[in-house]
Amino acid sequence: MNALLIIGSPKGRSSVSCALGRALTGRLAALGAVVEEITVAEALRSPEGRERLVRAADGADVVALSLPLYVDQLPAPLIEALELIAAGRRERPAAAPAPGPTGPRIVAIVQCGFWETHQNRPAAEIVRQFAREAGFVWAGGLIMGAGGALAGRSLDKAGGMARNAVRALDLAAASLAAGGLVPDKAVSLMGKPLMPRWLYHLAANWGFKNLIKKNGARGRTYDRPFA
Amino acid sequence: MNTLILDGSPRDARGASGRAIASALADEARSRGHAVAAFSLDERTIKPCLGCFACWVKHPGACAIEDDQAPVLEAMARADMQVWITPLTFGGYSQALKKSLDRCLPNILPFFEMRRGEVHHPPRYTRRRRLLVLGTAARPDAEAEAVFHRVVERNALNLDSVGTLSIVVPDGPGDGLMGRVSEFFRAAEEDR
Numbered sequence: 001m002n003a004l005l006i007i008g009s010p011k012g013r014s015s016v017s018c019a020l021g022r023a024l025t026g027r028l029a030a031l032g033a034v035v036e037e038i039t040v041a042e043a044l045r046s047p048e049g050r051e052r053l054v055r056a057a058d059g060a061d062v063v064a065l066s067l068p069l070y071v072d073q074l075p076a077p078l079i080e081a082l083e084l085i086a087a088g089r090r091e092r093p094a095a096a097p098a099p100g101p102t103g104p105r106i107v108a109i110v111q112c113g114f115w116e117t118h119q120n121r122p123a124a125e126i127v128r129q130f131a132r133e134a135g136f137v138w139a140g141g142l143i144m145g146a147g148g149a150l151a152g153r154s155l156d157k158a159g160g161m162a163r164n165a166v167r168a169l170d171l172a173a174a175s176l177a178a179g180g181l182v183p184d185k186a187v188s189l190m191g192k193p194l195m196p197r198w199l200y201h202l203a204a205n206w207g208f209k210n211l212i213k214k215n216g217a218r219g220r221t222y223d224r225p226f227a
Numbered sequence: 228m229n230t231l232i233l234d235g236s237p238r239d240a241r242g243a244s245g246r247a248i249a250s251a252l253a254d255e256a257r258s259r260g261h262a263v264a265a266f267s268l269d270e271r272t273i274k275p276c277l278g279c280f281a282c283w284v285k286h287p288g289a290c291a292i293e294d295d296q297a298p299v300l301e302a303m304a305r306a307d308m309q310v311w312i313t314p315l316t317f318g319g320y321s322q323a324l325k326k327s328l329d330r331c332l333p334n335i336l337p338f339f340e341m342r343r344g345e346v347h348h349p350p351r352y353t354r355r356r357r358l359l360v361l362g363t364a365a366r367p368d369a370e371a372e373a374v375f376h377r378v379v380e381r382n383a384l385n386l387d388s389v390g391t392l393s394i395v396v397p398d399g400p401g402d403g404l405m406g407r408v409s410e411f412f413r414a415a416e417e418d419r
Binding site for chain 2: 070073074076116122125127129130132205223227
């Protein structure tokens, strides 16, 4: 089985999206898959990168698309990447068999800096719609709130708070490797909070205040250059 | 009343409907006395957001990237009503519109607040604003349209919009569109 990880974060391989995506494709590799990994930023940098992305998507049995939520949707460069893939598959119909149980599958991994998992739903729905239009089988969306808590670490290093995500990815990988879809149980586990909301807020607000102070911008936090 | 029109239509033939709608809406708004700022986003050089958060933690309110997004940000800060136009792209927005929206972080604050039971970022500029989002579609697709309306709902919540309308218009002359838009404009004018 060929698996492709598309990293949709502008932060590339230092991102939470990369860590989560690799956690899935690493499991797929352990189950025998050959894994290729592409960041959107790299792919869009050159005509060769674009071609590689389109070809890799055409040759994959499973595409894992891992992304951060940007303004309730996909980051703009990822939209461009998906349009390229969809156009490529329209031009080469042989690469895009009608969706069915044996077609190439796509799974979305979406995380956001907000605590609530459900804020990611529209982004997962956009990937599902992409799957419909580009001839992939929609395998499911693994969505997670409070992604900032992982701070780009691999799940193995994130400790107990990541235990539900780890189980979710174990279940998802096992099912995908067996030719199936993402099980409902995996979706449910992935959506469980990494920590209580009050704690996440406290840590996030403290973190930003600290960064502002470190950068010498404390007195300008609420500046309004266009007021 | 300050009205901002962001046209996210592609420059090529696929964007013809969106461009025509943007032009008609700008005329309508001006005829009603609005101060209109209109941007054809695909004709501008707007780079993607890097997610660096410098606009929050290094130079609050100002983006680290210097390009054609700066006047868009300023117009957004001053707008009482925002109008976004986009071809439906997998049920979401075009890359041109999305690139500009992704770069709006300078106009919000980094901290979290509760709004209607969820976490959101507070606005940096506390103007009451309305949001009208028009999606053009080459062919009917109920699933894509449903996604589009849900996305707009989420955006409205994030922007803390006080009045929101989303409409999907088939590519073509846009029959009946101006009537619905006029009603929305009237409500915005009465609100001020």
